[in-house]
Amino acid sequence: MDKHTLAKDIIRNVGGIENIGHLEHCVTRLRFTLKDDSAAQTETIKNLDGVMTVVQSGGQYQVVIGNKVKEVYQEVTSQLGRSFGSGDSNSAAGEPVKKKNLFNRFVDVIVGIISPILGLLAAAGIIKGLLGLATAMKWLTAADGTYILLNALGDSLFYFLPIIIGFSAGRKFNANPFITAAIGGALVYPNIIAAYSAGDSLTFAGIPVVLANYTSSLFPIILAAWVASKVEKWFERKLAASLQLIFVPLFTILVTGILTFLVVGPILSAFSQELADATMAIYNLSPVVAGVVLGALWQLIVIFGLHYAFIPVLINNITTLHYDPVNAILNVTVFAQVGAALGVFLKAKSLKVRSIAGPAALSALMGVTEPAIYGVSLPYKKPFVMAGIAGGIGGGITALMGARMYGFGGTGAFAAPLFINPDGVDVSFYAFLIASAVTVVLATLLTYLFGFKNKPETATAAAADTVPPAGTAALARANGTAVYNSIRGMVIPLSEVNDEAFSRGAMGSGFAVIPSDSKVYAPFDGTIATVANSKHAIAIISEDGVELLIHMGINTVKLKGAPFDIKVQENEAVKKGQLLAVADWDMIAANNYEITTPVIVTNSAEHQPIELKVEPHHEVQTGGLVLSVN
Known part of the structure; x- marks a missing residue:
């Protein structure tokens, strides 16, 4: 998907311009502050070509793009017609952003202030580190003109x-x-x-x-x-x-x-x-314990977007103490993700999996771990665990050797200069080399031996293409799934639904029902994956991996759950015909919203062909076969 189309789809599915309170970006993510998070079509955004995943944390709605985030950010702000980043907020709609708790507000402030200069901090830190190396190796002295000029370029940001x-x-x-x-x-x-x-x-x-x-x-x-x-x-x-x-x-x-x-x-x-x-x-209190715990858990903190809360502490250590042992520990977790992706690359037989894992390992080595995390570690789960084990051991080694970082900036291989003491190479640099090497090798071996199993090509391809929804197990595919009607009413094609995301098939194949009864039943045996905060949508996964979304009404998210009485909860196992919800269609109609209910196979790409088994524009009772999914 080209960046223009991707930006357009992201804007529409986060709830449109009227739902965006603030926008900025970091190294890999678009970071939205939305007025109503429940108005965003998260599953749709996750499935967009060019989006790795969506993370909701720290009061932000984070769309993970990867290395091309800056290009997509520029396209998004261009289509919005003004800059929503760098502190500007959208007041055009006149609707205030939801008040966040104190921690989320703190994170939002730190992200907004620090994000625009993270790259600059990294660049300045690397210059300072390289100058430290140059003086330690006697290539330059502090009196040389070359040193003076380069030091001014590296030191000016911090001064x-x-x-x-x-x-x-x-x-x-x-x-x-x-x-x-x-x-x-x-x-x-x-x-x-x-x-x-x-x-x-x-x-x-x-x-x-x-x-x-x-x-x-x-x-x-x-x-x-x-x-x-x-x-x-x-x-x-x-x-x-x-x-x-x-x-x-x-x-x-x-x-x-x-x-x-x-x-x-x-x-x-x-x-x-x-x-x-x-x-x-x-x-x-215990540097080694701190190293093990932080090394094992840091990438998990990154996934939830909470690492920005640590940034001012890490920068403050550098500016106040002129060194930081904590960030020295955190750097090895990047190498743990390198090893996890490398282990999958070495063991995988599928060319498609290797084509994802190989570049992801290289990207992580350069300090950008999102491709490794969201493309490899999390989809297969065990590599992420193995990376955590290796990161904990590497963090323990780093702390045991007393490593310090003398600047704040690049990660992965680019962090090497930051471990060089301005007074000369010391144990910190050697600790960086040893801990990083041990972490990469250990993560690679653990992943290769225990963290990844080759599966049949179809299952492997599906796993590589899709990050399973949080809280649901990766389910094996079978020969086919019968989808039974959830709501009594008239079945119509998706093309007749008055919502472009559904009518154009952007969210997947399926059908829609114009209800004549208030009760919504389970279409098959499965597990409830998601219940929208606004109660207007329920996602259910069948026992053989079909992901089905029942979206009750059009734009009914704006009613904030008032018309819906949900009878199930996330991660609950349900049986075909079990009551999922009761909807007050009269209330929805009275508020000028359509009651048409799309029923979508959100992972349609993995389950072709999908066949409608009833004639459109006919009344269908609940429990009747309505869709056949391969």
Whole structure:
């Protein structure tokens, strides 16, 4: 699928422009903040060509694209007609984004601020690491012009981090980013740094100023930017439009800047130091235990999108302590995914599986693990477990040797320069080499010996193409499945459904029913895979792997479950003819929504041919054979 079509399908299936509150992207994912998560057609998005999977976590709706995420992001924002990223939010619809809990709001803020500069952080970290290697190997000295220029390129981001974070935070908080960048600039102004370094005491209007070295700092400018966003909006409300151009920035800089130097900066600087000390205190309780636990579980944390909550802690360790042992442990988990994908590649007989696993291993080696995780490890399950075991052992080795990372940035092979101490190569670099090699070899062997079995070609192909829904077992295919009618009513072809996603077959083959009875029954023996939060849709998987979606009404997600009484729950085993739900079709019609109910085989590509066994536009009783699925 070309990126234009993919972007169009993603926008439509997340609920349209009116449902998008915010959009940004990281290395592999489009990260939406949706006004109503239940309005998104998750299974449809997962099945789009070009989408690896969908993850809902940390208050975000994350569409995993892979290496081409930036191109798709640009196409999505182009079709939206404006940038929804970098802190802009969609207020056109006039409907507020759902309020999130405190943790989800924190994650959303951190993602919005840090994501735009992650690549830059990685690049700067690699430059610094390579310079450390060059001086350790006596290729350069700190007095050489080459070193001085390259060091300026690598070090400027970290030295002037408050300016760059100030700009990014300003955009995230919907403030003027140039104002917040200017405040960040004041924090690292040469005279301020000189006064701190000299131990001078300063006062402002007789009030003592607690000086701190804000170079490379993170938290003070983030809070200052949030304060600036509130101050700026207050002055915009109070000042006449003719005065705002000059006086809003003037008053915002003065008020926020003074508050930052007197209150915000000192408090957050102390907090940064305490956070770094607390992190090290926990780590020092038992470095090896920390290494094993983090090494084993980190990629699981990544899957749920919760790793962004750790980013400020990891960056703060670098900026405060000038090293970080925690991120040193986390890096080996990337090599665990390399080994898992490599093990599958070496053992698989299917060319299709090998064509996925081989590039996925190479991608993971370069630090991008999503192709390995979503294309190999998770679909087959056991390789992911083997990667966790290998990652735990590699993390333990890393901690046992006392490895540290001296920069924040690249992962996988690109992390190597970050393990080089600026004072010269030490045990950290050797620990990186040993732990990474052990992790790759161990993950490869465990996966090859215990984590992957070759299956018949059809089953293997299906497993390679599809990530099974969470909480459901991978089910073996049989000779065919009979689908019996779930709802009494008139059967019509999907092409007559007044919804493009159904009528064009984007979600799969099937039929639709115009109901004449309120009860919805199970179409076969199987397991409930999903019950939509808004109760309007139920997905059920047969015992031989047919995935069927019963979508009660069109756009009824907007009724937020009011017309539906669900009688089953996710992961529940059901029998043919068991009551699944009761729908109030009169309420749906009274709210001007269609009651037509599509019944879709969502994994149609794996089950051809699919044949309708009744004449369209005829009344069909429940329990009658209506569809034959191969």
